[in-house]
Amino acid sequence: MDNIAGKKSGLGWVVQISVIALVLLWLFPTVGLLVSSFRTADQISESGWWRALFPTQQNMTLRAADPDDEGAQALVGDLYVIEGNLFEEDTEATISVWGTSSRAIDAYKAGETAEMNDGEIITVQENGDYRWTSPEELSGRGQRVFVTATTPAEFTLSNYQRVLFSDDSTDSMANAFFNTLTVTIPATIIPIVIAAFAAYALAWMDFPGRAILIAMVVGLLVVPLQLALIPLLRLHLGIGIGKGYLGVWLAHTGFGLPLAIYLLRNYMVGLPKDIIENARVDGATDFQIFTKIILPLSFPALASFAIFQFLWTWNDLLVAKVFLIDATGETTVMTNQIVELLGTRGGNWEILATAAFVSIAVPLLVFFMMQKYLVRGLLAGSVK
Incomplete structure (x- = not known):
């Protein structure tokens, strides 16, 4: 039971x-x-x-104004005085402890005074205001101050402004973003169009060798694309296509067709046979049946493959490296741009995080908009 x-x-x-x-x-x-x-x-x-969302405690190395700067120091009585704020920008950070040596960064509390060589004295307040005095005229660089400060939670759009609108090509993702769209949209549409025609033929048209073609499509599903990269590139160079958008579109189309034909054929073969037969009895041609009956009914399968192809093409680096990337970088895609940022901006985690999220934002949007069709397409032909 x-x-x-x-x-x-x-x-x-x-x-x-x-x-x-x-x-x-x-x-x-x-x-x-x-x-x-x-x-x-x-x-x-x-x-x-x-x-x-919580305040952060940070150890910072700040510096007072340089005495040699014009107007930096003033003679007040018998003392030369430099006053200002240690923080370069307006901030709500508060200093708890500070020091003038890296060996003792917590030697003084905020508001206390430190005595240095040659009678120099410096006082640092909680908000970063300082007063640096000396009986002799000051020279050289500004006094270094090591502080432990608590900074409030802060969010900024400057990372996105730098990544999307920077004039520096090493930081900007804008050009790579549009290059990726230029690659992805045609590389998604072209195989869907070709595969839809092929899937209909393999599902509903009788012709010699159909079973062999179906077997070949299934066999191509397990062939690694790496095996075809160099031969296909040599073919492109031989016929004059070279490295460019056309070459990468054809490459993505060729690598995506086996899965597209297999997925769409499985879905189309499960459609009600009576509808197709009644249409033929009424005198409809195969093209009319395909465009007016099969395509509307196959939308879940078409959307399912579109998601797969779009995500794969958008996140692709290998095919773009082989068939698209040139020496000038004018056609670089987002995945390659992020690799370049890892090399030149490896310590700028805010830039890398922003670039990475910009890269995944569009695939996330496409997936959530069309995910309801994904399961329906994947289950195509699973039950009768």
Whole structure:
């Protein structure tokens, strides 16, 4: 009686917990990337993204104004005085302890005075205001001050402004973003169009060798694309296509066709046969049946493959490296731009986080808009 139809399995809770665990494993890094993309470099280096809403305590090395700067110091009575604020920008940070040596960064509390060589004295307040005095005229660089400051939670759009609108090509993702769209949209549409015609022929048209073609399509599903990269590139160079958008479109089309034909054919062959036969009896041609009956009914399968192809093409680096990337970098895509940022901006985590989230934002949007068709397309032909 344990297998009565309709009775829930005792292991259902295991499946639910597993699904929740997988969702959380995917969600936490994505949320962390999003939060980090709005934080400053200092905040990222001092605390994790989960503390973004709380004040952060940071150790900073700040410097007073240089005495040689015009108007920096003034003679007040018998003392030369330099006054100002240690923080370069307006901030709500508060200093708890400070010091004039890296060996004792907590030697003084905010508001206390430190005596240095040659009768120099410096006082640092909680808000960063300082007063540096000396009986002799000051010269050289400004006094270094090591502080421990508590900074409030801060979010900024400057990372996105730098990544999307920077004039520096090493930082900007704008050009790479549009290059990626230029590659991805045609590389998604072209194989869908070709595969739809081929899938209809393999599903509903009788011709010699159809079974062999279906077997070849299934066999191509397991062929690694790496095996065809160099031969295909040599073919492109031989016929004059070279490296460019046309070459990468054709490459993505060729690598995506086996899965597209297999997926669409499985869906189309499961459509009601009576509809096709009645249309033929009414005098409809195969093209009319395909465009007016099959395509509208196959939209879930078409959307399912579109999601797969779009995500794969958008996140692709290997095919773009082989068939597209040139020496000038004018056609570089986002995945390659992020690799370049890792090399030139490896310490700028705020820039890397922002660039990475910009890269995944569009795939996330496409997935959530069309995910309801994904399962329907994947289940195509699974039941009769």
